[in-house]
Every structure is written in structure tokens, then in C-alpha cells.
Amino acid sequence: NTEQEQRRRLLAVATRFPLPSGCRFSYGTAGFRADGATMAPAVCRAGILAALRSVKLAGAAVGIVITASHNPVADNGVKIADPDGGMMAQHWEPFADALANAPDPDALLHLVLQFVKDESIPLGGQDTAQVLLGRDTRPTGGYLLDAALQGINAIIGARAIDMGILTTPQLHWMVRSKNKGIKASESDYFTQLIDSFRRMLELVPKGKGGDEFTKKLFVDGANGIGGLKLEQIKAELSDLDVIVRNSGKEGEGILNHMCGADFVQKERVTPHGFSPEDVGVRCASLDGDADRLVYFHVSSASDNRVDLVDGDKILSLFALFIREQLDFINNNGDQANKPLPARLGIVQTAYANGASTQFLKSLGLEVVFTPTGVKYLHRKALEYDIGIYFEANGHGTVVFSEDFISQLEAVSNELSSHADTGSARYHAAMRLLAASQLINQAVGDALSGLLLVEAILLYKGWSFQNWCGLYSDLPSRQLKVKVMDRSAIVTTNAETKVSQPTALQELIDMETANYAQGRCFVRPSGTEDVVRVYAEASTQVEADSLAKSVAHHVERLLG
Ligand code: G16
Numbered sequence: 001n002t003e004q005e006q007r008r009r010l011l012a013v014a015t016r017f018p019l020p021s022g023c024r025f026s027y028g029t030a031g032f033r034a035d036g037a038t039m040a041p042a043v044c045r046a047g048i049l050a051a052l053r054s055v056k057l058a059g060a061a062v063g064i065v066i067t068a069s070h071n072p073v074a075d076n077g078v079k080i081a082d083p084d085g086g087m088m089a090q091h092w093e094p095f096a097d098a099l100a101n102a103p104d105p106d107a108l109l110h111l112v113l114q115f116v117k118d119e120s121i122p123l124g125g126q127d128t129a130q131v132l133l134g135r136d137t138r139p140t141g142g143y144l145l146d147a148a149l150q151g152i153n154a155i156i157g158a159r160a161i162d163m164g165i166l167t168t169p170q171l172h173w174m175v176r177s178k179n180k181g182i183k184a185s186e187s188d189y190f191t192q193l194i195d196s197f198r199r200m201l202e203l204v205p206k207g208k209g210g211d212e213f214t215k216k217l218f219v220d221g222a223n224g225i226g227g228l229k230l231e232q233i234k235a236e237l238s239d240l241d242v243i244v245r246n247s248g249k250e251g252e253g254i255l256n257h258m259c260g261a262d263f264v265q266k267e268r269v270t271p272h273g274f275s276p277e278d279v280g281v282r283c284a285s286l287d288g289d290a291d292r293l294v295y296f297h298v299s300s301a302s303d304n305r306v307d308l309v310d311g312d313k314i315l316s317l318f319a320l321f322i323r324e325q326l327d328f329i330n331n332n333g334d335q336a337n338k339p340l341p342a343r344l345g346i347v348q349t350a351y352a353n354g355a356s357t358q359f360l361k362s363l364g365l366e367v368v369f370t371p372t373g374v375k376y377l378h379r380k381a382l383e384y385d386i387g388i389y390f391e392a393n394g395h396g397t398v399v400f401s402e403d404f405i406s407q408l409e410a411v412s413n414e415l416s417s418h419a420d421t422g423s424a425r426y427h428a429a430m431r432l433l434a435a436s437q438l439i440n441q442a443v444g445d446a447l448s449g450l451l452l453v454e455a456i457l458l459y460k461g462w463s464f465q466n467w468c469g470l471y472s473d474l475p476s477r478q479l480k481v482k483v484m485d486r487s488a489i490v491t492t493n494a495e496t497k498v499s500q501p502t503a504l505q506e507l508i509d510m511e512t513a514n515y516a517q518g519r520c521f522v523r524p525s526g527t528e529d530v531v532r533v534y535a536e537a538s539t540q541v542e543a544d545s546l547a548k549s550v551a552h553h554v555e556r557l558l559g
Contacts, residue, residue: 002124006156010048010112013154014105017044017147025100027093029373029526032100033068036076036140040147042100046078047131047151048112049096051158054129056121057083063175065168066135066144067289070262071527073255076140078148079168081132085176085442087375128157132178134164134171136225136289137248137255141165167225167290169445176442193448194236196437200455201239203431212463215241217454218283220271222246222260223253226290226446240454245273261285261292261394261446266478270296270304277301282464284453285394286446291374292394293446295453297464307468312348312356314453315390316470318398319346319365321456322386322435328428329411340407345384347377350496350521351392351478354536359471369494373526374444395444398452400436408433431459474517475540477547479533483558486524486531495523507553515542520550531558 017040025032025042032042046064054062063081071077080088080096088096095115102108116123131152135141145162152160163174163186170189177184217240221227227247234242246252246259252273253259259271264285270278271285278298283306285294295309322344330339346360346367360367370376374395381387381397385404390396408429415426438455440448457467490500498505504522512518520535531554535547 002156006123007109007113009154009156010109011105013044013048013150014102014108016150017041018105019101019103025097026526027096027100030069030087030375031077031079032096033071033075033077033527036068036074036138036144039076039078039140039144043076043078043144044147044151045099045102045108046080046096047148047160048154049092049099049151050080050131050148051129051152051155052112052116052121053080053082053088053092054131054158055123055125055155056119059128059130061130061132061175061178062088063132063134063171064148065166065171065289066133066138066141066148067168068138069136069168069289069291069527070256070260070287073138073257076138076144077527078144081172081175081442083175083179085172085179086378087373087443090375123156125157127159129155130159130161132171132175133160133162134166134168134174136168137165137228165225167229167445167447169291169440169443169448170229172442173440173445190233190236192437193451194233196434197237197451197455199434200431200438200452201458203427203434204459205427211461212466213458213461214282214463215239216281217242218274218278218281219244219450220246220259220261220264220274220283220285221248222263222271222286222288222290223248223255223257224260224286224288224290226286226288229290230286230447230450237451239458246271256288259285261287261294264296264306265294265308265310265393268306268308270298270306274298274304276304284446284450286450287394290446291444293444293449293453294394295464295467297468307464308473309464309468310353310392310473311390311394311396312353312392312473313467313470314394314449315346315348315388315396316356316359317453317456317467318388318390319344319360319363320470321459322388322398322432323363323365325428325432328424329432340411342385342404345381345387347380347387347389349377349391350494350523351534353392353473353476354517354519355471355474356392369496371491371495372523378443390444394446397441397444397449398435398439399441400432405433405436408436474536474538475543476534476536477540477543478535479547479551480525480528480530481533481551481554481558482529483531483554485558486529488558489522489524489531489554491521491523496521498522501557504553504557507557508550511546511549511553515546518542518546520546522550522554 060083
């Protein structure tokens with residue numbers, strides 16, 4: 001019977017993908033991640049989990065991406081997307097952890113059956129689940145995709161749909177679109193991006209003064225999937241002259257090695273393939289699965305340092321633009337027009353440069369903090385009519401509430417019915433509608449983020465320097481420390497304080513007190529086996545020294 005068949009399938013797949021002895025997987029900041037060669041059991045079980053999640057949610061599409069994002073090429077991992085395109089709901093994480101670590105087939109079967117009972121998941125039906133799959137360009141991707149497929153197929157009634165080699169945000173977008181009943185292929189994704197980008201450009205006021213914008217843009221593709229996808233569409237972006245380096249093509253270099261958003265943001269030097277000769281050109285950098293975006297400029301012709309525009313400054317640009325459009329809509333001097341009240345919220349993490357937070361607050365914006373991880377920021381941003389979130393490392397997006405979008409549509413319809421399509425109010429409403437189409441509302445997306453940045457710079461007539469000069473970052477330093485067991489560090493207060501070991505926070509406070517504008521925190525990474533140390537101070541030498549002394553304390557206390 002069906003129940004027996006279900007048990008048989010689960011036991012069979014668990015037998016095919018045994019957990020190696022001594023192996024322990026942990027659901028971290030963005031799913032499971034480790035050496036790609038060891039990942040098959042965790043990925044197979046993520047397949048089981050995704051299928052169960054889809055059954056639980058009445059067959060809504062769920063997503064799996066095989067990627068280790070910014071990590072080195074030998075690593076791999078798995079990210080799971082919920083039906084709204086966001087990260088998997090956090091209350092399923094303990095089950096994900098337990099399932100990945102079930103020591104033998106019987107334990108796995110018992111765990112699944114118990115969970116299915118507790119969550120009232122109706123197993124055994126036909127066509128009860130669908131899971132969309134994507135993977136990045138890592139060499140272990142194909143083999144891990146097969147493990148995921150076997151996991152999904154272990155659940156009766158589950159259908160796996162392989163969407164191919166994609167950026168992570170493409171797959172999240174596809175899951176969201178499919179569940180909204182919108183066409184969800186890769187070409188639909190590109191069409192939406194290109195069309196809304198063009199609409200943004202059509203709305204740039206003619207003859208706007210101070211035009212410092214230049215068409216040329218160099219993009220560091222991290223030798224990953226983002227560069228390859230950008231190559232596919234760049235011919236359609238005729239207002240830009242895009243040149244992709246580290247594009248991921250054969251022979252260009254190794255994924256994320258000396259290149260990519262993580263490298264540029266942490267090291268503040270030019271990525272591989274860029275040189276001092278690039279002075280004066282606007283440059284952008286993506287990470288390996290294209291869910292992070294930073295910009296940079298080669299500082300001088302004599303060395304390889306860069307001026308960085310990180311996630312905080314991308315956020316600031318988006319916030320300025322959106323606030324300006326809201327002002328056009330609301331302060332139009334015509335009493336007949338009803339205002340459009342919108343709660344605009346900014347979400348950051350402890351890594352946000354202190355100068356960025358001060359800048360945003362000086363604009364009168366509401367700024368809130370969450371722990372590191374898109375899963376926390378995204379959820380917080382959804383509490384607003386317009387929520388803008390970014391991590392300093394370049395992960396972020398803008399989310400618009402459905403209610404606010406309907407109100408914008410009502411404003412634009414009303415104005416066009418009065419033949420008022422030349423007004424600033426109309427143009428502002430249309431710009432926000434185009435931006436809501438351009439930006440990927442499922443998750444941070446380097447490609448859609450890049451196009452929104454370019455459209456806003458063009459609209460403002462801004463050069464890289466205009467943008468970079470919005471405020472000056474406080475000098476900062478980030479270090480990684482290898483310890484025996486990073487889980488020994490427990491943090492609180494959006495990761496700004498260590499609650500365990502208590503001695504560590506006392507030492508951090510003591511060190512920080514020695515520096516003007518000093519700020520420092522430590523936290524265990526959820527994607528790498530390291531503890532991260534972040535320090536800020538009024539000079540670079542001081543930020544370096546604060547980070548170094550705190551890193552020593554971490555090493556000494558945790559071995
Ligand atoms: C993932 C998460 C991000 C997070 C980053 C680093 O990014 O999606 O939200 O900032 O990990 O996390 P941690 O400091 O815990 O290692 P990605 O680009 O690696 O998928």
C-alpha cells in the first residue's frame with residue numbers, strides 16, 4: 001500500500017546517501033554549506049524537506065538552489081526558497097538540521113514520520129508537491145543536483161522541475177512568480193528586467209542639468225553564473241556600455257578567487273582582471289551566485305586600492321530615490337490630489353557602517369537592525385509599505401506591499417484618466433511602479449540591483465564620485481579567526497554583544513574604550529567555519545588595531 005511504499009522510498013534513499021561518520025551539518029545563515037564532495041547526504045535530505053514543505057503548503061512551488069555563493073569553488077551548499085520566493089521559514093530550520101544529521105536510515109524514517117504527524121502533512125497523494133531546482137557553475141553541482149532529485153522523488157506525489165544553471169535570485173524569482181501565476185521562465189525573468197529598466201529610462205526628465213553620468217560600466221562577474229547571465233542580456237541594455245570581466249567563461253579564472261563582491265568588499269583592492277588603468281570607470285562586482293552587488297572605482301593609477309560603494313551606499317541611493325518620488329507624489333502643491341501615505345523602513349545589520357546609519361537617520365528615515373542573514377532582514381522589511389534592506393556585503397533589495405502598489409496604480413490611473421500624464425506626480429508614480437518591477441522582490445539580486453542603480457544614476461545624472469560622496473565611511477576592518485568550536489560564541493542584541501563567553505564581551509568593551517568612535521563586535525559565521533570580527537574607528541590604523549586586538553582575545557579564549 002501507499003504508506004509502505006512511502007517508507008520503502010525513504011529507507012532506500014537514506015541508504016543510498018549515508019551520513020559519513022563524524023559528519024555534522026548545520027543549517028546556517030543561508031542553508032547548508034561545506035566541502036562540495038561531502039554535501040550529497042545534506043542535499044538529498046534538503047530535497048526530502050523541500051518536497052514535504054510543498055506538500056504542507058498545498059502543493060505550492062518550493063525552490064532549491066545548489067550553491068555555496070561567495071565560498072571557494074571546492075565548497076558547495078543548498079539554499080531553500082519558500083513559496084513567496086524568500087528564504088525557508090525559520091521554524092522549519094530545527095527539522096532541517098535534524099534531518100540532515102539523521103545518523104542512519106531508520107532514524108531518518110522515524111524523524112520524517114514523526115514530523116509529518118506533528119505538522120499534519122498529508123503524504124501519499126498524487127501531484128502533491130513541486131520543487132523547482134537550480135544550480136550555479138560549481139563542478140560538484142551536477143552530482144549534487146542528482147542527490148536533490150533523489151531526495152525529492154522519495155516523497156510520493158512530488159515533482160522536481162530542473163530549471164538549469166541559474167543565479168540564486170533567478171530561482172527565487174521563478175518560485176515567487178510561479179506561485180503568483182505569472183510566467184516564470186528565464187526568458188520571462190529577462191523580459192521583466194529589460195522592459196522595466198527601459199521604462200525607468202523613458203522616465204528620465206529630458207535636459208536634466210548636471211549630467212555626470214557615463215555609459216561605461218565594467219562588471220566583475222566573480223567567474224560565476226552572474227557574469228554569464230549578464231553577457232546574455234547586455235546587448236539589450238543599449239544605454240549602457242557593459243564590459244564583463246571574470247565572466248565565468250572557460251579560462252578566465254577560478255570562481256570567487258581574487259575576485260567577486262566578497263573579495264572586493266573585504267579586501268578593498270581591485271579584483272583579478274582589473275588594473276590601475278581602469279581609473280575613472282564605474283565598476284561593479286557580483287558574487288559567485290549573483291545575489292550580492294557592490295560598486296567600486298580604482299582609486300589611483302599607482303596602486304590597486306579601490307573606493308568602495310558597498311551595500312550601505314546602494315541602500316542610501318535607493319532610499320534617496322524612493323523618498324524623492326514619494327515627495328513628488330505627496331508635496332505637489334495641488335490640494336485636489338490626495339496624499340499617498342507610505343511607511344518607508346530601512347533595515348540594516350551591525351555590519352552597516354556607522355556613517356551610513358547616521359546619514360540615513362539625518363534624512364529622517366526610520367532605521368532598524370536585525371541579525372546577519374537575508375532571512376531576518378527580508379522579513380523585517382516586509383513590515384513596511386516600502387522596505388529597503390541591505391547588508392554591507394551587498395545583499396539587499398526593496399520590497400513593496402501589495403496595498404501600496406495598488407494605491408500607486410490608482411494614482412497613475414486617475415492621473416492618466418485626466419490626461420495629466422505630464423505631471424511630476426504621474427512620473428513619480430510611474431517610476432516607483434517601474435522600480436517595483438525591476439527590483440527582485442523575492443530576494444537580493446545583483447543583476448536587477450545593478451540595473452536599478454544604473455537607472456537611478458542616469459536619472460540623477462550622477463557620476464560614481466557624486467554617489468560615493470553621499471557620506472564618508474568610517475574606517476573599518478573585518479577579520480576571520482579560526483577557532484576549535486565557533487558555536488561557543490553566543491550573541492545577543494542583533495549580534496552587537498556577546499553573551500557567551502561573558503569574559504569576551506568584557507574584553508571587547510575594554511579594547512573599544514581605547515578608540516575614538518570605536519565600535520567592535522564578533523559573531524560566528526553561518527557560512528564558513530570561522531568567527532568574524534568587525535571593528536570601526538576614526539582612523540584606518542585604529543580600526544585595524546582594534547580588530548586585531550579583539551581577534552587575539554577570540555583566539556586566546558577559544559583556541
Ligand atoms: C549568506 C547570507 C547573507 C550573509 C552571508 C554571510 O550570503 O545570505 O545574508 O550576510 O551569508 O553570512 P555569515 O557572516 O554568517 O557567514 P551568501 O552570499 O554567502 O549566500
